[in-house]
Amino acid sequence: MKAMKRLRGLRALVEDIVEHGSKSVEEVHKATAARTFDVLEAIPPIATPAKVVHVVHDASVTSVYTMIRVVNKVVGKTLEVAIDVAEAVKDETPKS
Amino acid sequence: MGKKLELAIAVLNGAVGDHLARTGNGLATEMTLVRGGEGLALERDALAAALPSATSRVVVLVHGLMCTEDVWTHEGGADFGTLLARDLGFSPLYVRYNSGLPIMENGAALAKLLSRLVSVYPAPIEEIVLIGFSMGGLVIRSACHAARQERSHDWLPLVGRAIYVGTPHRGAPLERVGRFVAKILRAVDDPYTRLVAQLADLRSCGVKDLGDARVTLDDPRHPVPLLPEIDHFLVAGSLATDVRLAWVFGDAMVPIPSATDGTCVDAATFALPPDHVKIIKGASHMDLPRDPAVYAHVRAWCGKTEEGA
Numbered sequence: 224m225k226a227m228k229r230l231r232g233l234r235a236l237v238e239d240i241v242e243h244g245s246k247s248v249e250e251v252h253k254a255t256a257a258r259t260f261d262v263l264e265a266i267p268p269i270a271t272p273a274k275v276v277h278v279v280h281d282a283s284v285t286s287v288y289t290m291i292r293v294v295n296k297v298v299g300k301t302l303e304v305a306i307d308v309a310e311a312v313k314d315e316t317p318k319s
Numbered sequence: 320m321g322k323k324l325e326l327a328i329a330v331l332n333g334a335v336g337d338h339l340a341r342t343g344n345g346l347a348t349e350m351t352l353v354r355g356g357e358g359l360a361l362e363r364d365a366l367a368a369a370l371p372s373a374t375s376r377v378v379v380l381v382h383g384l385m386c387t388e389d390v391w392t393h394e395g396g397a398d399f400g401t402l403l404a405r406d407l408g409f410s411p412l413y414v415r416y417n418s419g420l421p422i423m424e425n426g427a428a429l430a431k432l433l434s435r436l437v438s439v440y441p442a443p444i445e446e447i448v449l450i451g452f453s454m455g456g457l458v459i460r461s462a463c464h465a466a467r468q469e470r471s472h473d474w475l476p477l478v479g480r481a482i483y484v485g486t487p488h489r490g491a492p493l494e495r496v497g498r499f500v501a502k503i504l505r506a507v508d509d510p511y512t513r514l515v516a517q518l519a520d521l522r523s524c525g526v527k528d529l530g531d532a533r534v535t536l537d538d539p540r541h542p543v544p545l546l547p548e549i550d551h552f553l554v555a556g557s558l559a560t561d562v563r564l565a566w567v568f569g570d571a572m573v574p575i576p577s578a579t580d581g582t583c584v585d586a587a588t589f590a591l592p593p594d595h596v597k598i599i600k601g602a603s604h605m606d607l608p609r610d611p612a613v614y615a616h617v618r619a620w621c622g623k624t625e626e627g628a
Contacts, residue, residue: 232345239342247514254510
């Protein structure tokens with residue numbers, strides 16, 4: 224019982240780490256790219272296309288990290304169900 | 320494997336235990352009394368069965384940050400609790416808790432736990448001795464403070480002695496350095512340094528409280544005074560042979576002025592008798608809870624009444 228509780232805790236902790244970690248790395252990713260885009264957007268002849276590319280870049284980065292978080296949630300829920308099943312099987316197994 | 324797993328969970332609790340508790344994570348450790356590695360149910364019959372030879376003198380040992388009660392265990396398997404049981408007839412009990420929680424939360428929980436213990440203990444209690452290692456000493460101070468504030472805890476008058484082993488009464492400089500570095504990293508306008516600062520800020524409330532020895536909400540820069548009705552005994556470790564280095568670095572984690580609550584620095588505020596404060600030479604922080612020289616002092620302090628010293 225205690226082992227299962229801890230297993231659930233470990234699953235939740237890994238999910239939290241991926242969730243918060245991906246958000247932090249996403250911010251760093253965008254902030255780093257923004258430095259280059261800021262320079263390009265300051266040059267009049269290429270400012271407009273640079274802004275378009277910046278928006279597209281940020282959107283694609285967001286979608287990639289969002290996908291990571293979605294997969295993380297799905298894997299987390301799947302593991303939760305697997306732990307539930309394992310616990311139910313363990314409870315039903317007669318002790319010899 | 321069992322002890323290693325418990326230690327790994329204790330380290331995790333010390334690092335991010337406040338997050339684990341806040342999110343209801345199953346890895347968060349709840350405060351319990353432990354004996355022989357197993358949690359004790361605080362019910363009268365269950366406790367009587369678990370402690371068949373319970374005596375009227377109880378010693379409660381509280382571990383430090385990222386530890387379990389195993390931190391007290393010597394190489395031979397004995398510890399301060401079992402040695403006090405053998406030498407002076409104490410009944411040892413060990414507290415296991417989530418050291419990542421704010422110290423005042425653990426203090427309040429310990430106050431409640433001791434209150435419950437006193438009400439279900441299978442023998443009449445004459446005396447409780449509290450021994451805290453490192454953060455555990457601050458948890459004890461916080462528990463005593465909480466018990467006095469609430470005035471509803473019947474265990475406090477039973478506490479005759481409190482022994483603090485390597486406890487940073489005046490804060491831990493390492494945490495203050497970490498806090499300063501994190502503040503500088505946050506101030507730098509760079510996404511990577513901010514990310515490192517975010518990682519540094521993940522450290523638990525318990526770790527952050529250690530910086531200023533924050534045991535209550537009242538005044539983060541000044542801990543509660545040691546209760547005058549209790550005899551307090553302090554042990555500090557000192558690694559360096561040079562006096563000045565020993566003063567600054569102490570046991571490598573806690574400087575001597577912090578571990579002795581300043582009693583060795585300012586004669587004007589010398590609140591404790593000199594024989595209540597001991598400095599153990601050559602002992603590092605993690606050596607203190609299992610050092611024979613420390614136990615010799617603990618035994619002498621705990622045996623004072625009966626030996627009439």
